[in-house]
Amino acid sequence: MSLSVKSIYVDEDIGKDDSSAAGTQESPYKTLLFAYIQSPPGQPDGPQYLIRKSETAIVVDEVDPAGRPEWKPAAKSALKKAATLYEQHKKKLARGEELALREKKEAAQRQQGLEEAKKIKIVQDPSLPEATKIMLNEKDPEVVKLRSGKSEKDADFSADRGTRVRVTGRVHRLRTQKDVIFVTLQDGYGFLQCVLTGDLIKTYDAITLTLETSLEIYGEMWEVPPKQHAPDDRELHADYFTVIGRAAGDKEAITTRVAPDSDPQNLYDNRHLVLRGETSSAVMKVRAAVLRAFRKTYDELTPSCLEMTPPCMVQTQVEGGATLFAFDYYGEKAYLTQSSQLYLETCLPSLGNVFCVAPSFRAEKSLTRRHLSEYTHIEAELDFITFEDLLVHLELVMCTVIDTALANPTIKKLVYELNPSFQIPQRPFLRMKYSDAINWLRDHEIANENGQPHEFGDDIAEAAERKMTDIIDRPIFLTHFPVEIKAFYMKKDPMDLRVTESVDCLMPGVGEIVGGSMRMDDYDELLAAYGREGIDPAPYYWYTDQRKSV
DSSP states (O other), rough: OOOOEEEEEETTTTTSSSSOOSSSSSSSSOHHHHHHHSOOBTTTBBBBEEOOOTTOOOTTTTTTTTTOOOEEEEHHHHHHHHHHHHHHHHHHHHHHHHHHHHHHHHHHHHHHHHHHTTTTTOOTTSSOOOEEEOOOOOOOTTOOOOOOOOOOSSOOOTTTOOOOOEEEEEEEEEEESSSEEEEEEEESSSSEEEOOOOGGSSSSSHHHHOOTTTTEEEEEEEOOOOOOOOOEEEEEEEEEEEEEEEEEOOSSSHHHHTTTTTTTHHHHTTHHHHHTSSSHHHHHHHHHHHHHHHHHHHSSSOOOOOOOOSEESSSSOOOGGGGOOOEETTEEEEEOOOOSSHHHHTTTTHOOSSEEEEEEEEOOOOSSTOOSSSEEEEEOSSSSSOHHHHHHHHHHHHHHHHHHHTSSSSHHHHHHHTTTTTTOOOOOOOOEEEEHHHHHHOOOTOOOOTTSOOOTTTOOOOHHHHHHHHHHOOEEEEEOOBGGGSTTBBBBBTTTTESSSSEEEEEETTTEEEEEEEOOHHHHHHHHHHHHOOOOGGGGHHHHHGGOOO
């Protein structure tokens, strides 16, 4: 009786270690290990492993190069190495199978636990005091009394009890321990740690609780135990809860979709979820406080400024035609506004000083922090002032707004959490003319965008501007820019007709934050400015008309 030994072929140059290979001469494997996996050794009829390097084998002089493709039995050392790797492979497979079985068992146990949890029903105890509905930022001791000390009960309403409350919110943080679940709710107004124990944590809703799930929780308000921490040093000991809306888990969980280390583009696309985070929501709260402070400041100025609501759809440009968002307006060409200042100016004769908080749009396709397609623009127009009056007004408004916003302890806390190095601007602001800035940049060897020394007429780039501001390290009113690099309506300085009565406010660590100027009040000069910039004056008839009745 003869045995037919099976041959397995391995070509280390052109073979493949995948399902497309068959271990034949025509379709060899690439490695001995893969050959062992597909056709294990130790079988009665072999197999025999034949190996070659069809393209890279070394050919010595006395051997015919034509012999390179010859199949030869694998060397003992190669077989030994492959056998070792094969044993490691089998152990890894065994561990994987063991892990899979364990995971399957755990999944079955978890599913059984969930089914058992569904049978546990909780109801409100009618003997407990009626709960008071509160927002999570409610701290009035007349409304919410905190209990202190220790209690053996999960929620104890005997003598000296804390207020029993009812709160609603979304799960912001979740921590599960053996006999307790800590849930931090947020409702947009505050945070509250809620402590679930007893049967509450055995329910299906508790076991499957996910971040951002909406809950309604009842319970007693307690002081946080010594050496423990919670928002506002208080917590709610729950006696009942119900799910209002269940948030997704696993791959659809918010922590998966908008993880802190996510790609920025992913965070942009999921901005609606990012806004639920503490940082983004803090930015929104500070932003709202700053807007309130602007409105309060303008209202309390002497003389005050009246808020207006100018149009966003216009037929004129303010900051140059290259950055206009154009659209068809019932057959006529129109644009999204770049600025509302020209419209505000029409209100001055009858309404006095005015301001607006409105969106502006710039068609600048650039991914920098200074290029936004849409942003909230705060603009004001003042009547019967000098250029010096304008500078005094700007400094007063900016500093008053900052003082007003920081007067709110909550907002002040958020500001310094977002920017621990924030400093209130140093007054008075430094005054520096554009020509002096050009000389300063040259003296400090700060080049322009072309790598050359700055010259009069250069539009100073952001990088150079910020470097100068950071070195000087105080707010700067940069004034008197050349006519050629500023908007057509800006008034020329009567003492130097090369420049305008214009200003940019530069803030250390930030750069430009405010721009302003005096307006041309001469009819003929304004018409000449239209011509200089190649602007058709026809759509501006309403603005030009005002120069006939200044």
